[in-house]
Amino acid sequence: MADSVPPAPQLSWPARLRFASGDFACNLYWQSSSLLLFFYYTDVLHLAPQVAGLIAMLGSVWDGMADLLTGMWVERGRGSYARTVGLGAVPLGLAFPLLYLAPPFHGALFLGALLVAQFVFRSLYALVNIPYAAWSVRISSDSRDRAAIAGLRMVFGTVAVVVVSLATERISLAVSGSLTSTKGLLSAAAVFSLVATPVLLHVARGTPARAGSPRRDRPHASLRDGLRTLAANYAFVTLCAAMMCVAVATTMMTRSVLYYFTYIVHDESAGTTALALMGVAGGLTVPLWMVVRHRIGSRALWLGAVALATVASIAFALSDDGAAWRADLFLVTMQAALAAFSFVFWAMLPDTVEYGEYHGGVRVEALSFGVAAFLQKVSIGAATAITGFAYAAIGYAPQVPQTPHVLTGIRWIMVAAPIIGCILSARAMASNPLRRDTHRRIVATLAQRTDATPPA
Known part of the structure; x- marks a missing residue:
């Protein structure tokens, strides 16, 4: 009976690298919007921190809804993941620079235009990113293969962090004569789009069709059954809970990096260097x-x-004296930990698909990734809004010398969030039922079930 089970699709290393390179393209967009956009709102467009936080939160919530709706659509549509990624690549590249376009309006119209740009970009990003992420489920059913691909995607993603961190200000300076100007950041965004778009098209067209074609051996779940299966999937629920805690912690920390270096270290360019060092640390680890x-x-x-x-957060809180090297060491160590979180999440998320199928009898692929992305984006949006209100509460004002009270607040925002979020994530992950070799046994059992099921 076992001989009748088709082998799991295997990709050659060149094919794995080609597929994983899509994360480089996606992260050019994602890291720019994550690392720079909030600072752009407050220190270039001069929005109040709480207003910038609300815009970012609404954009993230919309992003999460778009992720969820895309997951539903792809799950029910039975379309090719590759085709969806290919169709969305060009519109996404055209929409991304809109984030850094200063609208020629004032007041509510100005804020509304910023929101529209957020909604357009995030909708198209979801259209591309959710099918791309869900695609990893079909590449292989072997947990070790998925972990290898997740690792390659992480490497490409951290390369994108370095590129965004080092290239943005240099492009801005070359174009506008300023490290952070509307024209300069808009130009940098356009360059990132010109790089990311052909990469995504190459992934969509170059990855073997077998890895991206829809599964026909199992019926697709209805939306109600799919959501019910996910809610009962304890591996999925606890993994997402751990991810949400880390997402809040990471967002509040990284949003504070540029403020820390600008107002405490008094070296704005050292902030982007620190972000680049974080990317390098993530890639190396x-x-x-x-x-x-x-x-x-x-x-x-x-x-x-x-x-x-x-440990790194507590050590930095006790020893911080405003020295750039000490902050760099703290951020590099944190990024090493964050790389581990991200790697584990993307390695485990495809495995929760088989766990849910094993326990619930229903296979949910794209919807799993859509719901997970929705929860992640809502967490990021909430954390950004909290950060904005926290900065307003401590009395932060852009482009002016900060009081000692504000500087202390920036320090604590950057340090306290990782401590709390990481500890809460440990509680969730400790409850996750996917132990070592659990997934391998589940896949073997599902294969036996398929063999034992008579053809319709």
């Missing part, structure tokens, strides 16, 4: 985390990363 995961498992790696992040 991913291969290490891949080896560690192979030896101790995903859950243990997550809990170890929690310990690393918590």
